[in-house]
Amino acid sequence: MTAKDLRIVFFGTPEIAAIELEHLYNKGYNIVGVVTNVDKPMGRGKKIAYCEVKQKAIDLGITTILQPQSMKDETFLAELRELKADVQIVVAFRMMPKSVYAMPPLGTFNLHTSLLPQYRGAAPINWAIINGEKQTGITTFLLNENIDCGEILLQQTIDITDDMDFENLYYTMAEKGKNLIEDTLHLLAKGDYTTKKQVNDVEYKPAPKIFKEDTFIDWKNRGEDIVNFVRGLCPIPCAKAIFTDENNEKLYEFKLFKVKLYSQEQKTEIGNFWIENKKTILVQAFDGIIQVIDLQLSGKKRMLAEELIKGLRIESYLHSK
DSSP: OOGGGSEEEEEEOSHHHHHHHHHHHHTTOEEEEEEOOOOEEETTTTEEEOOHHHHHHHHHTOOOEEOOSOTTOHHHHHHHHHTOOSEEEEESOOOOOHHHHTSSTTOEEEEESSOTTTTOSSOHHHHHHHTTOSEEEEEEEEOOSSTTOSOEEEEEEEEOOTTOOHHHHHHHHHHHHHHHHHHHHHHHHHOOOOOBOOOSSSOOOOOOOOOGGGOBOOTTSOHHHHHHHHHHTTTTTOEEEEEEOTTSOSEEEEEEEEEEEEESOOOSSTTOEEEETTTEEEEEOSSSEEEEEEEEETTSOOEEHHHHHHHHTGGGGOEEO
């Protein structure tokens, strides 16, 4: 049996999964079904919207799309069994029970966006950049009962350059993931392979989900750490900073997309903001000064700092909280 003879069920929800699904379909792999999340109301109008994987499956003409409320639902399990998958592929999907991941004879493998066992969790790309890593990677591994702990099939390292933010690394991993998934399918189809157990005697760096309250910058941190924090959250979910108005009353919330370490001077109190030469927004951090380059004031469009200064009389906002 060759890799393209395998009956494949694909599990996923967001854009990176849609990218991998499209690649496999266009390369002629036998996608017999897609499993994704249920449709949800989105936006102010609360209109029902399809996730990226469902929309991509429809666009590709894949007719069998399963959207279970529960992965343990007997109707869903019966429908999944009817697809007679040889292998299941998971890219950015929720935890599944053994009754699902153990169903196909070749098992279920996941594409994870880190070099496991490091950065297990929901946000490995963000945390690798936030923590200042210079290298990360992607991993395919067989699912078991513990999240991101299954035996490793293949891995590929990816360098993180200083100009990379979350978005850059996300699409780099999506592109590299195409070949790693294909290589993994060929490995499983051939049947002659050895997996590698994830060791448990090292210090793990976790990658927990990032919530809104986690995105606010702490100016007491080192300048380099603040730069990495902004990079790691750009453009989603985006680092945030809060300013008060000139009377220290109304709060203004900014999204910060790009900053850089301006100097290592200590000019004022940590967290204070000011404008230099009528075009540069600067902030005092713990060990230096941060320049804000690309930002967005709540309710306004994203723009460069110089544009914001010219258009919004930004001086009145820059009384730091």
